[in-house]
Amino acid sequence: MSEHYSEQRLSHILNEKVKRNCFSLIVQFRAISRDSCYHISFLFSLNYLLKFPNCYQVILNMQIRKSDKISEALRNEGNKLYGEKRFYHAMLKYNESLCHTPLTSVNLGLAYANRSAIYFELRLYEKCLKNIKLAIDHNYPCEKLNVLNHREEKCNEMKHQKLAIINPWNFFKLTYKSHKKLHGVADCLQVRINEKYGKHIITTKPLHVGDIIAIEKPFCSVLLSESKFLKVDKENKFQRCRNCLKDNQLDLIPCSGCCEVMFCSDKCHQEANERFHKYECPVMNLLLKSGSVNIALQIFFIALSACDGSIENLQNFMLETENTNSTVFDYNFSQDSFVSNTKNYLKCLTSLTRSQRKFCIQAHDDILSTHPQLKNMWNENQEFIRNFIQKQCQINDQYFHGIFGGSLTKTGNENLDFFSTHQKSIGSGWFPFCSLINHSCAPNVTRVSVEGKVVLVVCRPIAEGSQLFDCYKANFNKQPKSSRQMTLLKEFNFTCDCEACDKNYPAPPILPIKDIKIVKFGKKTEEEIVNLKGGQSLKRYHDCCEVIDKNHDQNFPSLELSLLQMCQAMYQLKQNHLISQIRMSPG
Numbered sequence: 246m247s248e249h250y251s252e253q254r255l256s257h258i259l260n261e262k263v264k265r266n267c268f269s270l271i272v273q274f275r276a277i278s279r280d281s282c283y284h285i286s287f288l289f290s291l292n293y294l295l296k297f298p299n300c301y302q303v304i305l306n307m308q309i310r311k312s313d314k315i316s317e318a319l320r321n322e323g324n325k326l327y328g329e330k331r332f333y334h335a336m337l338k339y340n341e342s343l344c345h346t347p348l349t350s351v352n353l354g355l356a357y358a359n360r361s362a363i364y365f366e367l368r369l370y371e372k373c374l375k376n377i378k379l380a381i382d383h384n385y386p387c388e389k390l391n392v393l394n395h396r397e398e399k400c401n402e403m404k405h406q407k408l409a410i411i412n413p414w415n416f417f418k419l420t421y422k423s424h425k426k427l428h429g430v431a432d433c434l435q436v437r438i439n440e441k442y443g444k445h446i447i448t449t450k451p452l453h454v455g456d457i458i459a460i461e462k463p464f465c466s467v468l469l470s471e472s473k474f475l476k477v478d479k480e481n482k483f484q485r486c487r488n489c490l491k492d493n494q495l496d497l498i499p500c501s502g503c504c505e506v507m508f509c510s511d512k513c514h515q516e517a518n519e520r521f522h523k524y525e526c527p528v529m530n531l532l533l534k535s536g537s538v539n540i541a542l543q544i545f546f547i548a549l550s551a552c553d554g555s556i557e558n559l560q561n562f563m564l565e566t567e568n569t570n571s572t573v574f575d576y577n578f579s580q581d582s583f584v585s586n587t588k589n590y591l592k593c594l595t596s597l598t599r600s601q602r603k604f605c606i607q608a609h610d611d612i613l614s615t616h617p618q619l620k621n622m623w624n625e626n627q628e629f630i631r632n633f634i635q636k637q638c639q640i641n642d643q644y645f646h647g648i649f650g651g652s653l654t655k656t657g658n659e660n661l662d663f664f665s666t667h668q669k670s671i672g673s674g675w676f677p678f679c680s681l682i683n684h685s686c687a688p689n690v691t692r693v694s695v696e697g698k699v700v701l702v703v704c705r706p707i708a709e710g711s712q713l714f715d716c717y718k719a720n721f722n723k724q725p726k727s728s729r730q731m732t733l734l735k736e737f738n739f740t741c742d743c744e745a746c747d748k749n750y751p752a753p754p755i756l757p758i759k760d761i762k763i764v765k766f767g768k769k770t771e772e773e774i775v776n777l778k779g780g781q782s783l784k785r786y787h788d789c790c791e792v793i794d795k796n797h798d799q800n801f802p803s804l805e806l807s808l809l810q811m812c813q814a815m816y817q818l819k820q821n822h823l824i825s826q827i828r829m830s831p832g
């Protein structure tokens with residue numbers, strides 16, 4: 246079917262076919278091309294379906310236009326980059342090629358085989374062997390098998406020289422015992438509520454600088470994508486798992502349905518399908534272009550899955566939860582039950598305060614009204630679904646957080662500072678526990694993004710019984726009070742009266758110096774911390790935390806303590822970045 250047909254012309258041709266073929270099963274869907282959408286009525290005979298049960302996959306491939314031609318062209322681009330030893334860019338092209346390859350095509354095997362060649366060059370031998378196996382399992386041509394066998398042999402010989410992959414979780418570990426019901430949250434943290442702050446988190450133990458007090462994965466998350474609302478790397482979706490957002494050294498498998506999504510493992514593929522991807526897959530292209538509706542729709546899909554796909558069940562569930570006012574502390578999440586955990590998270594989500602903003606949700610009307618599985622449900626329940634989406638957008642507005650990832654290449658932009666170079670905004674998600682933390686322009690905890698999760702690290706000592714404060718964009722070190730207050734009022738609807746606003750803390754370089762010895766230590770650490778070898782670097786990091794901890798009460802705010810806090814953050818970021826850099830640089 247040509248992409249050049251107009252919608253009208255297609256409707257005409259297909260309507261003629263409908264008239265002629267009374268046995269036809271009519272499936273109406275939006276055929277998704279790379280840049281535009283055409284509304285196509287697709288017909289096929291029921292007899293045909295019965296005779297050829299596998300034609301479902303063929304139809305799916307046509308629908309989302311998995312295409313050998315595109316996948317081959319992309320693989321060739323990858324080969325050219327591989328020839329130039331631009332491994333990271335070559336890998337992205339192979340991944341994109343995999344996403345476009347029909348399931349039965351040899352191009353799947355060929356792209357996996359090409360990836361194995363890159364992993365071989367990078368001395369990532371286990372990944373190389375895994376990709377050789379993937380190639381063989383996915384139609385790799387028999388006549389070329391000797392190439393792979395040879396690579397496999399060499400790999401087995403070289404395995405002892407393999408590059409050690411640093412596991413970030415060796416460093417990012419909870420300092421305290423985990424909460425019994427809330428896995429990954431330190432057992433000394435509790436939720437409180439009062440008029441001024443609403444819900445907030447306090448600690449029942451004194452906390453020290455460097456303590457890791459929570460590691461949380463998002464309940465729902467999306468990878469950022471290029472849209473009229475946002476400028477993002479097109480490749481973002483070909484270098485992270487749609488389910489857990491991990492880059493997995495680009496060792497990702499394509500979704501069997503759409504051309505837009507990859508997963509780091511079969512387990513993530515299956516989990517995403519069960520929770521939401523079965524609904525988003527046929528409309529993924531449109532979803533990626535829809536801005537904030539994207540994540541609101543994902544929540545709708547998760548909620549629908551938890552209610553057995555029944556809109557009546559979902560309506561009843563939403564009615565029941567209307568007046569609950571709960572937080573994650575009210576439930577037991579220790580059991581691995583998708584339905585009960587999801588319903589409990591949804592109760593927490595719907596208990597959050599909505600912003601007053603009214604969102605334009607036209608994009609979701611367009612998506613649902615042509616959705617192959619949900620179109621009828623949408624037609625019959627428009628009001629309920631619209632309200633659901635509007636409410637989610639309003640909640641997201643206040644409670645969703647950015648997710649960051651390290652750069653996977655060595656080619657940093659020298660015009661940017663350390664943090665902007667090494668930290669890219671890759672997604673957004675809802676973290677049920679962390680979203681209960683309030684803001685201060687002089688925060689005492691920082692969020693670090695590690696493989697799609699949020700790690701909460703203490704950056705100023707916190708006394709027993711005190712509140713945890715995070716920074717929502719407006720740090721006194723970086724922005725004057727007037728602009729911080731404007732941002733917070735506009736985006737979060739409150740007037741900040743944190744200690745930095747109240748006492749009008751000056752920003753560097755006007756910040757006072759209180760101890761010249763610590764300034765010297767801070768400057769030396771700033772220069773060295775990134776390049777020191779593993780053990781020395783870790784020791785310097787701990788020294789840095791200890792100096793902040795000990796000098797905080799008499800010397801905060803001061804230039805030296807702000808400097809040390811920055812060194813602390815650099816070390817945490819470098820942990821992620823170093824790991825990524827080793828991953829994709831030639832050996």
Ligand SMILES: C[S@@+](CC[C@H](N)C(=O)[O-])C[C@H]1O[C@@H](n2cnc3c(N)ncnc32)[C@H](O)[C@@H]1O
Pocket residue numbers: 441442443444445597598643644680681682683684685737738739740741742743
């Ligand atoms: C991510 S939520 C934090 C949890 C929130 N307190 C609650 O009750 O659900 C963000 C909202 O909390 C409130 N908030 C955050 N920091 C605050 C502060 N320092 N003072 C007053 N309200 C704050 C604002 O209403 C903001 O929109």
